[in-house]
Structure formats: structure tokens, C-alpha cells
Amino acid sequence: MMDFALTEQQILIRNAARKFAEEELKEGAQERDITEEFPLHLIKRMGDLGLIGIQYPKEYGGQGGDYLSYVLAIEELCKVDSAFGIAYSISTTGFAGAIMLFANEEQKMHCLPSICKGDAMGCFALTEPEAGSDAGSAKTTAERKGDKFVINGTKHFITNGAIADYCFLVANTDLSKGSKGLTAFLVDLKTTPGVRVGHIENKCGIRSAKVAELIFENCEIPTSRMIGEEGKGLRYALTILNAGRIGVAAQGLGLAQGAFDTAKEYMKERKQFGKPICQNQYLAFRMADMETDIDMARLLLYKATWEQQNDMPFANMAAKAKLACTNLAMNVTTECVQFMGGSGYMREQNVERMFRDAKITQIYEGTNEIQRLIISGNIFK
Amino acid sequence: MIEDRRARDDDQTHLDNEKKAVIEQAIDLKNQENDMVTVIAAGCDTDRVLLREALAMGCDRAWLIARNSPDVSQKPPVSVDMEKLIRLNGYDVILTGYRMKSGLFSFLGAELAELLSLGQMSCASKLERKNICSKENPLVITDIRYGNEFLQMESTLPCVVTLANYASKNEIVSVAEILGSLKKELMIWKDKELDGLKAGDGRVQENYFSDAITIAALQKSEKRKDCAFYDEISVEEAVEVIIENLCQQNIIEGICL
Numbered sequence: 119m120m121d122f123a124l125t126e127q128q129i130l131i132r133n134a135a136r137k138f139a140e141e142e143l144k145e146g147a148q149e150r151d152i153t154e155e156f157p158l159h160l161i162k163r164m165g166d167l168g169l170i171g172i173q174y175p176k177e178y179g180g181q182g183g184d185y186l187s188y189v190l191a192i193e194e195l196c197k198v199d200s201a202f203g204i205a206y207s208i209s210t211t212g213f214a215g216a217i218m219l220f221a222n223e224e225q226k227m228h229c230l231p232s233i234c235k236g237d238a239m240g241c242f243a244l245t246e247p248e249a250g251s252d253a254g255s256a257k258t259t260a261e262r263k264g265d266k267f268v269i270n271g272t273k274h275f276i277t278n279g280a281i282a283d284y285c286f287l288v289a290n291t292d293l294s295k296g297s298k299g300l301t302a303f304l305v306d307l308k309t310t311p312g313v314r315v316g317h318i319e320n321k322c323g324i325r326s327a328k329v330a331e332l333i334f335e336n337c338e339i340p341t342s343r344m345i346g347e348e349g350k351g352l353r354y355a356l357t358i359l360n361a362g363r364i365g366v367a368a369q370g371l372g373l374a375q376g377a378f379d380t381a382k383e384y385m386k387e388r389k390q391f392g393k394p395i396c397q398n399q400y401l402a403f404r405m406a407d408m409e410t411d412i413d414m415a416r417l418l419l420y421k422a423t424w425e426q427q428n429d430m431p432f433a434n435m436a437a438k439a440k441l442a443c444t445n446l447a448m449n450v451t452t453e454c455v456q457f458m459g460g461s462g463y464m465r466e467q468n469v470e471r472m473f474r475d476a477k478i479t480q481i482y483e484g485t486n487e488i489q490r491l492i493i494s495g496n497i498f499k
Numbered sequence: 500m501i502e503d504r505r506a507r508d509d510d511q512t513h514l515d516n517e518k519k520a521v522i523e524q525a526i527d528l529k530n531q532e533n534d535m536v537t538v539i540a541a542g543c544d545t546d547r548v549l550l551r552e553a554l555a556m557g558c559d560r561a562w563l564i565a566r567n568s569p570d571v572s573q574k575p576p577v578s579v580d581m582e583k584l585i586r587l588n589g590y591d592v593i594l595t596g597y598r599m600k601s602g603l604f605s606f607l608g609a610e611l612a613e614l615l616s617l618g619q620m621s622c623a624s625k626l627e628r629k630n631i632c633s634k635e636n637p638l639v640i641t642d643i644r645y646g647n648e649f650l651q652m653e654s655t656l657p658c659v660v661t662l663a664n665y666a667s668k669n670e671i672v673s674v675a676e677i678l679g680s681l682k683k684e685l686m687i688w689k690d691k692e693l694d695g696l697k698a699g700d701g702r703v704q705e706n707y708f709s710d711a712i713t714i715a716a717l718q719k720s721e722k723r724k725d726c727a728f729y730d731e732i733s734v735e736e737a738v739e740v741i742i743e744n745l746c747q748q749n750i751i752e753g754i755c756l
């Protein structure tokens with residue numbers, strides 16, 4: 119018998135994240151979208167509540183909980199501020215997840231406890247100006263010189279790049295091997311000479327998330343900071359992107375649910391032609407369709423999370439969840455702006471911010487075209 | 500901490516402010532003397548998540564009364580079940596909230612005090628344990644709101660205290676507290692287990708009048724969800740419903756007016 123119910127633990131963690139989002143994160147979300155300031159103090163607050171590293175073992179500063187509880191937390195955050203939500207997700211999965219899976223004990227103990235406490239943030243540096251979807255063609259180099267690696271190159275569009283303390287970097291130790299020369303490294307961004315933050319992106323949406331260029335100029339790191347085996351960096355990165363996709367799917371779901379909830383309340387209050395607009399059958403039917411789509415996407419996301427939690431191959435399901443939830447986010451936020459009319463277009467209602475935030479979810483962590491490649495590849499293998 | 504959720508029809512998965520305030524006061528009292536807090540509630544199986552939250556807030560043990568009878572009128576009053584569990588558990592101070600009910604209108608605190616033959620302090624707003632070192636004369640002291648003033652009242656233990664303070668600190672439980680609560684006892688008491696427990700000698704005087712007004716009000720208008728429209732029910736209507744209830748319960752055969 120399948121059990122679709124959340125456990126008590128999952129409900130309570132979801133409620134804790136929801137309460138934090140409603141009472142502490144929501145206030146200021148609109149302003150942060152304008153000022154592009156990232157609230158690091160709220161990351162610390164989440165660390166105090168144990169909401170960072172829910173799924174990681176206690177010896178590394180985590181809580182020893184399950185992965186679905188973490189996904190539920192992302193959704194709750196993204197209902198009110200998806201820029202904050204994605205920053206949290208990248209630090210917790212993109213960076214910390216990579217360290218958990220592939221780093222050695224010394225590397226884990228170096229950064230995970232402070233990440234889980236909310237005292238530090240991480241980022242995942244793979245993308246380059248000439249290497250987006252084609253991540254294997256990354257050209258940043260890491261040349262071995264004695265007991266050090268010297269890194270040169272530029273990474274761009276790095277979420278958290280401007281504020282992160284640590285970086286999971288993918289660089290090439292042997293360009294002649296192409297993608298098979300890519301190797302992963304742990305870099306302390308704030309204390310290592312030779313690395314600096316370059317251009318900070320001015321974006322359409324998720325404006326308070328600090329997406330930046332990272333420039334490496336003769337940046338020296340000890341060889342002990344190589345993660346795992348030389349030449350396996352791309353494989354590690356693609357593995358982490360599978361998990362990251364679940365985080366982005368949760369972001370999309372949160373955006374869709376947040377916009378839907380906002381529009382629903384507006385439609386009950388707004389009266390035209392003598393009645394609330396929710397009593398217009400076309401609008402009510404469209405909301406019924408959207409709620410059905412939201413629930414379908416949610417089930418897909420939870421299924422992908424369940425597969426990951428149970429150490430099953432989950433890449434295909436994660437791709438489907440990412441595709442479904444991010445397309446859902448774009449569709450629902452667009453409709454909700456429309457249903458709210460002129461008010462929906464104004465900043466005060468927040469739904470226009472969700473509409474702008476939704477677009478990037480169809481692009482990053484593997485574009486939706488890449489997701490379709492994965493899914494269709496699985497169908498016709 | 501005692502409360503009855505069977506009369507409610509909301510499906511929230513989190514404790515409301517009143518319940519949180521009572522739990523917080525219980526934990527505060529516990530911390531004064533390194534004691535233990537058991538939370539007892541009545542509801543259905545899904546309400547266990549609320550008790551889990553109470554455990555995460557710091558309660559030590561949680562018991563849920565979840566009778567399966569589909570007809571609410573066939574169940575004994577909640578206070579009767581709770582009295583059995585309280586006797587089983589042992590107690591010093593029984594805390595409940597001012598608005599916590601047994602059934603639709605009866606006040607839990609008052610009924611429990613009656614069943615357990617204990618004194619009750621109601622409308623209390625803060626509690627303090629004193630003289631616990633003196634086992635012969637342990638006391639609990641509370642501030643009772645009286646109009647715009649506060650009086651200080653003390654009682655020997657055991658006693659029932661009904662709190663009127665709804666100002667919960669409203670803190671967010673941490674993930675560590677939530678996961679820690681999984682190690683604490685959460686028991687569900689079903690019909691068979693409850694019927695097997697021994698009750699005390701006390702008897703609750705059921706409040707037919709209040710229930711009659713409720714039923715009459717509901718019968719008058721389907722839209723009424725709460726039952727506070729006393730002014731719209733005539734005395735004759737209320738008496739009629741009371742007589743009908745008494746006849747249905749075979750307490751009387753009828754009345755000639």
C-alpha cells in the first residue's frame with residue numbers, strides 16, 4: 119500500500135520553515151528585490167534553527183534528518199522569496215552536497231560545520247562564458263606545481279559567487295584530455311590569494327541572489343584541496359546537478375504555489391460587475407486546472423526525492439521534476455499576474471516578482487532542453 | 500496540559516496560540532523544579548502531529564485520546580477519559596486553557612476539578628512553584644486577573660489551573676527539537692484501552708442548557724457555525740430542546756407544562 123502522507127517529522131519541519139518564511143523572510147523580500155541586498159543574517163538564523171543541513175549527518179553539523187524535509191523547506195522559502203531560497207539551495211546542495219558525496223574527511227570538516235551553522239555559504243563553480251550547457255568544454259586550468267595547484271580562468275553566472283566563503287570548483291588539470299581532464303577542487307574564496315569576485319550580474323529576477331563572476335589569476339591552492347580523483351570532476355559535477363535539479367524543482371513549485379495563493383486571495387476580494395472575480399467560471403476553472411497541475415508537479419518532485427533518499431537511480435525522475443515544476447512556475451506566475459489585472463503588474467502584490475523569478479528556473483541547473491535530452495535519452499536508450 | 504479537539508472541525512497541523520501558551524507555562528513550571536510534563540489531548544489519529552509539536556516544544560510525554568466511535572453522542576465526555584489517564588499518570592498541577600472544552604460547551608478545567616475532587620484556580624496568568632523543598636506543603640502561586648487588577652492566589656498541590664494567558668512566545672521549534680521529539684513517548688489511547696481503565700468516583704453534571712441552546716441555534720439556521728447567538732433563542736425554545744434531550748437520555752419521560 120503506498121503511503122502519500124508526510125511523517126510527523128516532515129510536517130513539523132515544513133511548518134517550522136513556513137513559520138520562518140512567513141514571519142522573518144517575507145518582510146523585506148520586496149525591498150531586497152529592489153536593493154539587491156542579500157540577508158546573510160537570515161542564513162545565520164536558519165542555521166540556528168537547524169534548517170541548513172537537515173539531511174546531513176550530525177558529525178558534520180547536520181541534523182540527521184531526511185531529504186524530503188529539506189525539499190519541503192526549500193518550497194516554503196521560495197513561496198515568499200525564491201532568491202533567498204535558491205541561494206540556500208545552492209549552498210546546501212550544490213556546494214555542501216558535493217562535499218558530502220566526494221570530499222575526504224578533512225575537507226568535510228573544514229567547511230561543512232560552518233555551512234550547517236549558517237556561519238558560511240558555498241557556491242558551485244562550473245559554468246564559464248564558453249561552457250554553459252556544454253560544461254565539458256570548461257577551460258579554467260589547474261596546473262600542478264609541486265605541492266600546489268595554480269588555477270587560472272573565469273567562471274561566470276555563479277550563484278552566491280559574490281558572498282560565498284567556499285567554492286566547489288571544476289577546473290582542467292590536463293586540457294589535452296578535454297572533459298576527462300576536469301577535476302574538482304575546494305577553494306576558500308575569502309582567504310585564498312588570486313581569486314576575486316568580478317562582475318556581479320544585474321538580473322531580471324532573483325535579484326537579491328548574488329550571481330557573479332569568479333576570476334582566478336595564479337590562484338594557488340594546496341594539492342590536499344583536490345576533491346576525489348583527478349579527471350573525475352565533470353562526473354562529480356553532473357552527479358551533483360542531478361540533486362541540484364530537485365532543489366530547483368522545489369523552487370519552481372514554491373513559486374507556483376506562492377503565486378497561486380496570492381492570486382486566490384485577491385480573486386476572493388476583488389469585485390467587478392457586482393461580484394468577486396473568482397465567481398467568473400473561466401477564472402475559477404483556470405484556477406482548478408492550475409491547482410491540479412501544482413499537485414501533479416508536487417507528486418513528481420516528491421517521487422524524485424524519494425528515489426534519491428532511497429539510493430535509487432534518480433537522474434531521470436529529477437529531470438522530469440525539474441522540467442515539470444519550472445514550466446509550472448512560469449505558467450502559473452504568468453496566469454496569476456493576468457488574473458490580478460493591473461494590480462498583478464505592480465510591485466506591491468509580489469506576484470510580478472515571482473513572475474520574473476520564475477524564468478531563470480527554466481534555464482539554470484541544466485536548461486529545460488537539457489532535461490528533455492535526459493528524459494528522451496532514457497526513453498529511447 | 501489538557502485539551503479536547505474532537506469538537507473542532509479545522510484541519511490545521513500546528514498548535515494554535517492558546518495551546519502553545521499553556522504548553523509554554525507547563526514547561527516553565529517544569530523547569531522551575533526539574534519535573535516532567537505530560538500533554539493529554541483528545542482528537543483523532545491525525546492529531547498526533549500536534550502532540551509531536553508539543554513534545555518538540557519540551558513536553559516529556561504525550562497521550563492522545565482517539566476514540567473510534569463514529570457517533571459523537573455515544574462517546575463519554577472527554578473529561579471522563581482524561582480523568583482516567585490523569586489518575587494513571589500521577590499529577591501535581593493540571594494545566595488547561597480557559598477556552599478548552601469538553602464537548603461543545605463544558606469547560607474542561609471545571610469538569611476535571613470536579614471529577615478529581617481538586618481545587619481549581621481559573622483565569623490564571625502566570626505560575627510559580629514555591630516551597631517544593633518542603634514536601635509537606637508544596638504550593639503553586641499564580642496571578643489571577645480580576646477586572647483590571649491582578650490578585651495573587653496560592654494553592655496546595657495537587658490542583659487544577661486554568662490559564663487565561665494567550666500570549667504565546669510563538670517561537671519556532673528547531674529541527675533538532677523536532678527530531679529529538681521522535682525519541683519521546685507518544686501514545687494513542689483507543690476505545691478498548693480507555694474502557695479498561697478505572698474511573699474515579701466523581702460525576703460530571705452535564706450541561707444540558709448550554710448544549711440545548713447550541714442545538715436550537717443550529718437547527719434555526721444552517722449557516723451558524725459557532726453557537727453564540729443566545730439572544731436569538733427564546734426561553735421556550737431552549738426549554739423545549741432541554742426536555743427533548745432529557746427524554747432521549749431516558750432521564751425523564753416527559754413534562755406537563
